[in-house]
Amino acid sequence: MQSEIQRERRPHYMKTFISPITQSRDFTFLWLGQLLSVFGSSVTLVILPIIVYSLTGSTVIMGTVMALYMLPNVLVLAFSGIIVDRLNRVKVMMFTDIVRFIIMIAAMVLILTGALTIQILFLFVAVYGLMDGVFQPAYSALRAKVFVPKIRNAANALTQISNQGARLIGPAVGGLIVSTASSGIGFGLDALTYLFSFGCLIFLRHITMNRPETSAAPFHLKKDFTEGISVLKKHPWLWITILAFSFINICYGGATAVLVPWLLNVHYQFKPSAYGLAMTFSGIGAMAAALIFGSKDRWHHRGMIAYSGVLLSGLMLFSMAFISWKPFLVFIMAVEGFGIMFFGLIWETSLQELVPEEAFGRVASLDFLGSFALMPVGYLVIGWSADWLGQISAMILLSVLIILTVIAVLTVPSIRRFD
Structure with missing residues (x-):
């Protein structure tokens, strides 16, 4: 009973x-x-x-x-x-x-x-x-x-x-x-x-x-912009993660958007359907992460879980340079999608919890700016580096940089202890 x-x-x-x-x-x-x-x-x-x-x-x-x-x-x-x-x-x-x-x-x-x-x-x-x-x-x-x-x-x-x-x-x-x-x-x-x-x-x-006290005041670009930065400074989890991902996103985007298609279509000479299947399973892995995350009202040890997800994605990208069995490559992409989605969900919920409503727009802009500002240059550099180093070497280098960046960020106590 x-x-x-x-x-x-x-x-x-x-x-x-x-x-x-x-x-x-x-x-x-x-x-x-x-x-x-x-x-x-x-x-x-x-x-x-x-x-x-x-x-x-x-x-x-x-x-x-x-x-x-x-x-x-x-x-x-x-x-x-x-x-x-x-x-x-x-x-x-x-x-x-x-x-x-x-x-x-x-x-x-x-x-x-x-x-x-x-x-x-x-x-x-x-x-x-x-x-x-x-x-x-x-x-x-x-x-x-x-x-x-x-x-x-x-x-x-x-x-x-x-x-x-x-x-x-x-x-x-x-x-x-x-x-x-x-x-x-x-x-x-x-x-x-x-x-x-x-x-x-x-x-x-x-x-x-809710409106900031300055909302009725005359528009002042520098002051309004620095107020958004001051909100980030109060929370090491926020500003450290934004800085870290301004670099991680370049490596991750270059690996997934530039090198993974080359790896499957050119290096391993699979049919185009194999790349489509891999990207589909990456999406399925992301959906599985969202389903698990949404099944609980609260998660503890979120700093460790979030960056463990990024670490998992980095390890999966690293392994793709050494594995040529198509079914396992598709499975790897599913795990990669799972890991990066778990980070994304924890990041989004932490923003919604930590950032005051009246400053959310400015903080969100800084987040997007940190994520995307260097991406166009990053793609150009990665494309050039891949031709110079070789695509496989570039894939290994980018994934190792992701892994090392995650390890470096996890040395910060406020990141590890973020709950």
């Missing part, structure tokens, strides 16, 4: 996992709107290179397109957090959704009429990147408000699982649209997802934010 009572009292994992949907109307609208947006963006991610190559056939132009997206995105991050903390975050998100909707509709019309030029596409991509740079801090700040402590772990986990699912399905849908219809239709589909997101945000207009 006692064991039956204990089983009844034991929390049901699935009930805990879906608790954000059952307990928070605000979460449901935010989750659904952004889930559709991620799906639409995943469709566009496949279609954009096809359009660029059909217009120019040039890898240089494709690189220019990506640079034109990243540059405004990174530059605006230095200011967007200040904007987000001074304005209504829901309205900021609604504005960026409408602008991106207009861009996608215009691109669809120009493609279907045969009037799209590479110069117009350059403009569209730059404005799109600018809007993403404003949207992301606003979305992060709104999540921190909506993901209240009672549902926080499950809300972050459910968001990540659904986003991973959308990123797995979106590319397949994008390829199908291009094959059976037109790339313009894919852009039109993406436009509709932004319109749907806008509609969901209408139901969140009632959400009010």
Whole structure:
């Protein structure tokens, strides 16, 4: 009888996992709107290179397109957090959704009429990147408000699982649209997802934010920016991790985006489907991590667990340079996705706990800035280094650098003891 009572009292994992949907109307609208947006963006991610190559056939132009997206995105991050903390975050998100909707509709019309030029596409991509740079801090700040402590772990986990699912399905849908219809239709589909997101945000207009004391004061860039930095300085877990990942992200991104495709497609000479399968299982591993993380309301020893996840991912990337058995390589990618996702979830929840609501936009901007500012240069350096050292040696070097950086960070007591 006692064991039956204990089983009844034991929390049901699935009930805990879906608790954000059952307990928070605000979460449901935010989750659904952004889930559709991620799906639409995943469709566009496949279609954009096809359009660029059909217009120019040039890898240089494709690189220019990506640079034109990243540059405004990174530059605006230095200011967007200040904007987000001074304005209504829901309205900021609604504005960026409408602008991106207009861009996608215009691109669809120009493609279907045969009037799209590479110069117009350059403009569209730059404005799109600018809007993403404003949207992301606003979305992060709104999540921190909506993901209240009672549902926080499950809300972050459910968001990540659904986003991973959308990123797995979106590319397949994008390829199908291009094959059976037109790339313009894919852009039109993406436009509709932004319109749907806008509609969901209408139901969140009632959400009010705590404002900093300086919000009514005249705009002062340096002061507002340094206030965001001062929040980070109060928490070694935050500023040390942001600094560490400004380097780890370069190594990790270079290994996964540049060298893993080369390893599977060129070095081991697998069919392209093998790379697709590996990336799919990386997503599945990430979804498994989110499911486990979201099944508990609270995790202890989070500093050790988070960086152990990064260490695990680094070890998996290191092993890929020495293993050529395809099934095991696919398994390795699943473990790699699991480890990095566990870190990401702990990082997101820690931001939501430690950062004051009135400064969240600025801190989120600094986080994104630290993560992405050096990425374009990093990709160029890694590509050059791989040609100079050899791709296998570069893969080993990058993974070892990830592992050594994690070990170095774990020597800091405040990181190890973060609970």
